[in-house]
Amino acid sequence: MTDTYDALIVGGGIIAAAAGQHLTAAGYRTLLVERDDYGSGTSSKTSRLQHCGLGYFSGATGSIAAFLARPRTVIECFDLMRRAMQARAEFVQAAPERVKPVTFIVPLTRENAIPPWKARLAFRLMAAADRGKVALDLRLLPAQEARAHPALEGMAGLQDIRGAISFTEYQYHWPERIVVDTVMKARAIGMEALNHTAVAALMREGELWGVRLTGAEGAREVSSRAVINCAGVWVDEIIALAGAPHIRKNTGEKGTNIVVRLPQRLRGIGFETVTVAGAPFYLIPWGELHYAGPWDSPSGGGPDGFRATEAEIAAILAQIGRLFPGFGLRREDVLYAWAGVRPRSLASDGKSSSAAVRAHDLTDEGLPNFFTFTGGLLMTHQDAGRRLTRAVARRLKPSGPPRPLDKGAFRIADIDHVTETSVAQAVLHEQARSLSDILRRRLRVGWESDLGLSHAETAAKLAAPHLGWTPEEVAAQIARFTEETVADFTLRAPLP
Numbered sequence: 001m002t003d004t005y006d007a008l009i010v011g012g013g014i015i016a017a018a019a020g021q022h023l024t025a026a027g028y029r030t031l032l033v034e035r036d037d038y039g040s041g042t043s044s045k046t047s048r049l050q051h052c053g054l055g056y057f058s059g060a061t062g063s064i065a066a067f068l069a070r071p072r073t074v075i076e077c078f079d080l081m082r083r084a085m086q087a088r089a090e091f092v093q094a095a096p097e098r099v100k101p102v103t104f105i106v107p108l109t110r111e112n113a114i115p116p117w118k119a120r121l122a123f124r125l126m127a128a129a130d131r132g133k134v135a136l137d138l139r140l141l142p143a144q145e146a147r148a149h150p151a152l153e154g155m156a157g158l159q160d161i162r163g164a165i166s167f168t169e170y171q172y173h174w175p176e177r178i179v180v181d182t183v184m185k186a187r188a189i190g191m192e193a194l195n196h197t198a199v200a201a202l203m204r205e206g207e208l209w210g211v212r213l214t215g216a217e218g219a220r221e222v223s224s225r226a227v228i229n230c231a232g233v234w235v236d237e238i239i240a241l242a243g244a245p246h247i248r249k250n251t252g253e254k255g256t257n258i259v260v261r262l263p264q265r266l267r268g269i270g271f272e273t274v275t276v277a278g279a280p281f282y283l284i285p286w287g288e289l290h291y292a293g294p295w296d297s298p299s300g301g302g303p304d305g306f307r308a309t310e311a312e313i314a315a316i317l318a319q320i321g322r323l324f325p326g327f328g329l330r331r332e333d334v335l336y337a338w339a340g341v342r343p344r345s346l347a348s349d350g351k352s353s354s355a356a357v358r359a360h361d362l363t364d365e366g367l368p369n370f371f372t373f374t375g376g377l378l379m380t381h382q383d384a385g386r387r388l389t390r391a392v393a394r395r396l397k398p399s400g401p402p403r404p405l406d407k408g409a410f411r412i413a414d415i416d417h418v419t420e421t422s423v424a425q426a427v428l429h430e431q432a433r434s435l436s437d438i439l440r441r442r443l444r445v446g447w448e449s450d451l452g453l454s455h456a457e458t459a460a461k462l463a464a465p466h467l468g469w470t471p472e473e474v475a476a477q478i479a480r481f482t483e484e485t486v487a488d489f490t491l492r493a494p495l496p
C-alpha cells in the first residue's frame with residue numbers, strides 16, 4: 001500500500017462507499033477506512049426504502065398559500081424531492097436486482113386528507129423530476145373503493161376516510177450488500193479500503209493530514225491531502241479528532257422498527273400514514289412478514305441508539321393498535337426489532353435537526369481540505385458521492401487519470417446461499433473477517449426469517465481454513481454471532 005493519498009475517507013457506510021467510488025473514478029488516490037465492517041452502522045438499520053420523495057411535500061398538505069409563504073423551505077423541499085426521484089431512477093435502472101417495487105397505500109383520513117388535484121399535482125411534479133423514467137403508478141381511489149380495499153379492512157375510522165392513494169415505492173432487498181457492492185466496485189478501479197480499522201488520530205503535517213489508523217494488526221500512519229469525513233452520526237467526533245471540537249454539524253435521531261406477522265390480506269402491500277405527532281409511519285412488507293415504524297426519538301451515536309427499547313416497541317405496537325385495533329398485536333407477537341441513529345444536518349439554530357443534505361468544506365473554518373457530509377441517505381448516495389467529489393475538486397486536482405464508474409450491482413457467483421464458493425468469495429475477495437461480516441453483509445442468509453442463526457455453524461466451518469480459525473475460534477465466532485443477533489434485534493424467543 002502507498003502511504004500518501006489524495007483522499008482519506010473516514011467511514012464505510014453508504015455515503016463513504018459512494019464518495020470512494022466517485023473520487024476514485026475521478027482519479028483521486030483514495031483510501032477508505034471503516035472501524036467495523038462496511039455497511040454495519042446506520043446503513044444497516046434503515047427502513048430499506050428507495051423513497052420517491054413524496055414525504056418532502058408534507059408541508060404542503062395544509063394551505064398551499066402558507067406553504068409558499070416560506071420560499072426557502074419550498075426550494076429545499078423541491079430540491080430534496082428532485083434529488084430523491086432522480087436517484088430512484090438512477091438506482092432502479094442501474095441495479096434492478098437489488099430492489100423490488102412495492103405498492104403502497106395511503107388512506108386519506110380526516111387528518112391527512114388532501115384533495116385529488118393536490119395529489120395529482122404532487123405526482124406530476126415528481127414524474128417531471130425524473131422525466132418519467134421509473135413509473136410511480138399513482139392511483140386515486142375514491143372513498144367507496146378505498147373502504148373496500150383489502151389492505152384497509154379493519155382500519156379505525158374507515159367509514160370516514162375520503163379516499164386513498166396508491167403508488168409504487170422501491171424497497172432494497174438488502175442495503176448492506178449495496179454498501180459492499182459499492183466498496184468492491186471502487187476497489188476494482190483502484191481504491192484501497194480497510195475494514196475493522198479505525199481512524200484514531202488526525203493532525204496537520206505541513207500541507208498534508210497525518211492519520212493514525214488502528215486495527216487488529218496494530219497501528220500505522222498514513223498521510224492524505226484531503227480528509228473526507230463520512231462517519232455518519234459520528235462526524236463531529238472525527239472533526240474533534242482533527243482538533244476542532246467546537247465545530248458541530250450533526251445531530252442524531254433514533255428510529256426503531258419492529259417485525260410482526262400481519263393478516264394475509266396485507267401480504268406484499270405497504271401501508272403509509274402519519275403519527276399523531278405528524279411523523280411518517282409505515283407497515284412495510286418483508287417476505288411473509290411486515291416491519292412497522294419508524295418510531296423516532298433524539299439520540300447521539302451511543303450504543304443505546306442501536307438497540308430498540310421496550311418503550312419504543314410498546315409505542316409502535318400502540319400506534320398499530322390505534323390504526324388497526326382488530327389486529328390485537330401484543331409484545332409476544334413482535335418477532336424482532338432494530339434501531340439506528342440517523343445522521344441529520346444540524347440546523348442553523350445549532351440545536352434542531354434539518355432535512356437538508358450537506359457537503360461541508362471546513363477549509364474556511366480552520367480545517368484545510370477537510371470535508372464533512374451530513375444528513376446523507378441511502379437513497380441519494382450516488383448524488384452524495386458526486387457532491388463530495390465536486391467539493392474536493394474545487395480545492396485539489398486528482399493525481400491520477402479518471403477511471404470508469406460502474407453503478408450496477410457488483411456481480412459475484414452466489415450471494416443467496418452458504419456454500420464453499422460463496423464463503424470463500426466473501427473472505428478472500430470481499431474482506432469479510434467475522435461471521436456477521438459473512439452472513440449479514442456478504443450473503444443474504446442473515447436476513448432470512450431466523451436472521452441467519454441456522455447457517456452460523458456451516459458458515460463458520462467453511463470460513464475457518466481461510467481465516468485460520470481453530471475449533472475454539474469457530475465456537476467463539478458462532479457464540480458472538482448469536483449474542484449479537486439476540487442483542488441487536490431485541491430477540492426474546494427463538495425465531496420460527
Ligand SMILES: Cc1cc2nc3c(=O)[nH]c(=O)nc-3n(C[C@H](O)[C@H](O)[C@H](O)COP(=O)(O)OP(=O)(O)OC[C@H]3O[C@@H](n4cnc5c(N)ncnc54)[C@H](O)[C@@H]3O)c2cc1C
Nearest residue numbers: 011013014015035041042043047048049199232255378379
Ligand atoms: C430507522 C431508520 C430508517 C431509515 N430508513 C431509510 C430509508 O428507508 N431510506 C433511506 O434512504 N435512508 C433511510 N435511513 C437513513 C439512512 O440509513 C442513513 O442516513 C444512512 O445510512 C447514513 O449512512 P452513512 O454512511 O452516513 O452512515 P453509517 O452507515 O452509519 O456509516 C458511518 C460509518 O462510519 C464509521 N466510523 C465512525 N467513526 C469511525 C472512525 N473513527 N474510524 C473509521 N470509521 C468510523 C462507523 O462505524 C460507520 O460504519 C434510515 C435511518 C434510520 C435510523
